[in-house]
Amino acid sequence: MRTEALANLPQLRQQHPAVFRRLTWGGVLAMLVVLAGIGLLALAVWRLELVPLRFIAGLGQLAHFITLMFPPDPGPHLHLILRGIGETLAIAFLGTLGAAIIALPVALMAARNTTIHWLMRFASRRVLDGIRGIDALIWALIWVSVVGLGPFAGVLAILVSDIGTFGKVFSEALEAADRKPQEGILSAGGNGLARIRLGVLPQVLPVIAGQVLYFFESNVRSSAIIGIVGAGGIGLHLTEMIRTLEWQAVSFIILLILVLVAVIDVISGRLRAAMAG
Amino acid sequence: MSQALPLLPAAQLAPLLAAYARSRRAVFWRGLLVAACLVAGSLASGWMAEVDLGKFGKHIGGFFSYFDRLTRLEGGGGRVWTDPGEWFWGLRPWLVQLGDTVLMAYAGTLFGALGGFCLAVLGAANLVQNQPLRWGAKRLAEFCRTVPDLVFALLFVIAFGLGPLPGVMALAIHSLGALGKQNSELVENIDMKPVEGAIAAGASWVAMVRFAVLPQILPGFLSYSLLRFEINVRGAAVLGFVGAGGIGQDLIEAVRKFYYNDVAALLVLIILTVVVIDTLTGLLRRRLLEAR
Amino acid sequence: MLVIQGLTRRFGAATAVDNLSLEIPRGAFVGVIGRSGAGKSTLLRMINRLQDPSEGQILWQGQDITTLRGAELLAWRARCAMVFQQFNLSPRLDVLTNVLVGRLHHVPTWRALLRMWPQADRAIALSALEQFGMGTLAAQAAGQLSGGQQQRVALARALVQEPEIILADEPVASLDPRNAEMVMQALADINQRYGITVLCNLHSLDLARRYCTRLVGLAHGRLVFDDVPAALTDAVAQSLYGIEARDVMDSPPPALPDGFAAAVA
Incomplete structure (x- = not known):
């Protein structure tokens, strides 16, 4: 079989030139994409000074810190940390709920089949794009300048940034x-309003409720960090503990966040399954 | 209507209406219970998060005057857009910073995507027999996904020093977790027939992944990676808040020092960058979906 | 020569293959018959080592292949090609690459992973495709082909492994009668031309009688029949298949009208 095929090689090559071409268009294109990717990476390495030496030195440091993290222990800050976790949860809850309530009418304006005018649709889409372009942390920074330090600024930050997503x-x-x-x-x-109320919303509301539950989990993670800019929640304490190198408390807080997110994930999964069923 | 519809006699009608009302009532009570839970949750959360609507009312004016100040030139009384040259005085260094921010997101996504692919394949029950290995891969992905990238950035800044290096690492690790989870769903839902075919033909494990798994999940994998890139651009823009490089450094400085014009200019630039990147990756992702 | 000794495979409480012993000389075309669930598939999958036996041995040319591991196992699978009922190709990859998967054992790994296949291997793969009249479809995605075409690609993949034995697990069960004939004929050609041993699971007795040189009947995982096709009387078939017997013995349905056959294909 092999000898036969090899004996026929010139003839096969003539009959099916495409098969024997070493460089096909697809191959060249793939190679160009890969080369461009590597080029960009090289640019990143040069611009961002991603030096292996520094990387390796840092790894040693990091390993040292990680050994210091065990066992996780809140030390004298247990009360503070629990309060921070509570705040985080409260921020995520209010932010998600408020955003969902406000986003629904905006979404009605932004959807092709429920808007009142295409201009309205265009305008609301651009506003949503603008809001989404700014990270929750930047919103937190802005709200802290407006209402002062504290979890209230965090609620507003999560709320506004989620209006864009929702x-x-x-x-x-x-x-x-x-x-x-x-x-x-x-x-x-039926008129247009009846169509939306009876024809669209009954289909879409369960889907929307599922999405809100889904984003609640991600909002808990967001609200865990907005404390970095002083907008309440556990992030403030986490930053403090890292800055003062209290590694056991740091790992305790991270562990708490992991547990909190896992619990919420399970609950929201149950609720979503119940709604779908 | 030319003719009245015949009504059922009341004796027959009443039980039907009652039955309907009964089943509706159950729905109503369930709805009320959900509403009550939401209100109770809101009240508790409001207390916990020190929500003060009075304060909000007092400060909402502040919110608008904040935007008023953002858009007023500091030198004279005019609006910023009347003098773009003055407003964007630092355009060149800002653009460089923005470019670096996008590069950070790119490098982070690239490393994260490669690692996420490996974790997804190693954690897939249909491809890997070794249970401890699978368990380890899954838990690692979960951990990296759940811990926010900024927390990683905070830690890495201490270990690796200020600059983009810890930022890229934080993005890479968080992306690795998120993509690992999304891709493992793809891998676990592949058609196993090609896998069996490749194994029966004597393919090694790596060759089997290359020829039977990769072709099946490639479009989904690329699509998820592009989506992660969009998210990472937003994320990279704020890593500077904790000293991990990028445009965030300039932004938080401008906010802290009350350079309102700079804050406005930087926000505009960030939003523009994000919108441009979203549009481009959106186009690419649509092409990928069509190829699927 | 393939020698099977006391081969047993249990799935929980169920026994799929039960203390089976068998000798098959090189170059034979053996049909394995029996009703669904008789253990035919499990037998073939154990020979290729897609599944491991619970007990017993499988010897090929005197070498015990049930204990092979790692690189030796891969080498055995390369020598022992397998064809499946559902073709088991990668639908997104093109036809030629699917065939070249059969060359993996003959090609350096890095070349294969980058799809930089040597010219000689491309020639071999293409010749195999040409042999089944599929040369012009080399660049098509495998998933876009009809069932009969996909099975011929799978046969080409098996052939380019340069195997010593081909295991075919119900290769025609998903095909229409015309394509079924074509695939069986191709298997018979391979068997005669290259002297490759073929072990083929078949549901249809008609095809088994016409193409195989020897038939092996399984029931509940045990060997109940082993003889030339002519010895398979209706009475034996009845005992092998029970109530399914009518199904598998009936002469093939009248040829389908052309348009319908094309639609099926």
Whole structure:
């Protein structure tokens, strides 16, 4: 079989030149993409000074810190840390809920099938894009300058930055709504509002509720860090402990965050399954 | 209507209406319970988070005057857009910083994507027999995903010193976790027939992954990685807050020193960058979805 | 020669293959028949080592292949090609690459992973495809082909492994009658032309009678029949298949109208 094929090689090559081409268009393209990727990486290494030597030196330091982290121990700060975790949870809860309530009407304006005018849709989309372009941490910075230090600024930061996310996600869900029930309502003489209330929302609300639950978990993680700029929650204490090199307390806080997120993940998974079922 | 619809006699109608009302009532009570939970949660959270609507009312004016100050030139009374040259006085260094920020996101995403792919494959029950290895890969991905990138950045800044290096590492590690989880869902849902075919033909484990697994998950993997890149650009913009490089350094300095014009200019630049990157990756992702 | 001694495989309480012993000389075309669940698949998968036996031995040319591990196991699988009911190709990869997967054992790993296949291996793969009339489809994605075409690609993959034995697990069960004939004919050609031993699970007795030189009947994992096809009387078939017997013995359905067959293909 092998000898036969090799004997026929010139003839095969003539019949199927494409198979024997070492450089195909797809191959060249793939190579160019890879080369561009490596080039960008080289640029990053040069610009950002990602020096291996520094990396290795730092790893030693890091390993040292990690050995100091065990066992996790809150030390004298247990009360403070628990209060911080409570604040974090409260910030995430209020922020998510508030954002969902405000984002729903905005999303109705931003969705093609429920907006009142295309200009309205265009304007609300741009506003949502703008809000989403700014990280929650920057919003926290802004709100701290407005209402002062403390968890209230954190609530507002999570709330505003989530309006952007929810507005986009909700409007996509609205646009994905099945047209058939809507046509049924219009054909029975319903007006536009009836179409949205009876034809669109019943389909979409469960989807939206699921998404809100899903984002609650990610918001807990966000609200755990906005304390870095003084907007309340556990982040403030975490920064303090890291700055003062109290590694056991640091690992205790990280552990608490992990547990909190895992618990919320389980609960929200149950709730979402219950809603779907 | 030309003719009235015949109504059922009340004796028949009443039990039907009652039955309907009964089933609706159950839904109503359930809704009320959910609402009550939400209100109770809000009140408790409001107390915990020191929400003070009075304070908010008092300060909401402050919010608008903050934006008013952001858009007023410091030198004279005019609005910033009347004199873009003055407003964007630091455009050149800012653009360099922005470029570095995007590069940080790129490097972080690249390393994270490669690591995430490996973790996803190593953690897949349908490809790896070794249970401790799988367990380790899964837990590592979960840990990296759950700890926010800024927490990693805080730690790394202490260990590696100030600058973009700890920032890139923080982004890479968090991306590794997030992508590891998303990709493992892809890997665990692949069609196993090609895998069996490759193994039966004598393919080694690596060759099997290359020829039977990678072709199946590549579009999804690239799409998730591009999405992560978008998220990392936003993330890289704030890493400077903790000294881990990028444009955030300038931004937090401008905020702390009340350089309102600079804050406004930097915010505009960040938003523009994010929108441009989102649009580009959005185009790419749509192409990938079509290829699927 | 393939020698199977006391081969047993249990899944929990169930026994799929039960104390099976068998000798198959090189160059034979053996059909394995029996109703679904009789252990035919498990037998073939154990020979390729996709599954491990609970007890017993499988010897090829005197070498025990049930104890192979690591590189030796890969080398054995390369010598022992397998063809599946569902073809088991990578649907997104092109046809030629799918065939070249069969060359993995003959090609340096780095070249294979980068898909920089040597010219000689491409020639071998293409010749195998040409042999089944598939040379012009080399650049197509495998998933876009019809079932019959995909099975021929799978056969080409098996062939380029330059195997000593081919295991075919219900290779025609998912195909329409015309393609089934074509694939069986191809297996018979391979068997005669290259002298490769073929062990083929078949549900249809008609095909088994016509193509195989020897039939092995399994029931509940035990060997219940082992003879030339002519010895397979209706009575024996009845005992092998029970109520399924009518299904598998009926002469093949009348040829389908062309348009319908094309639609199926």
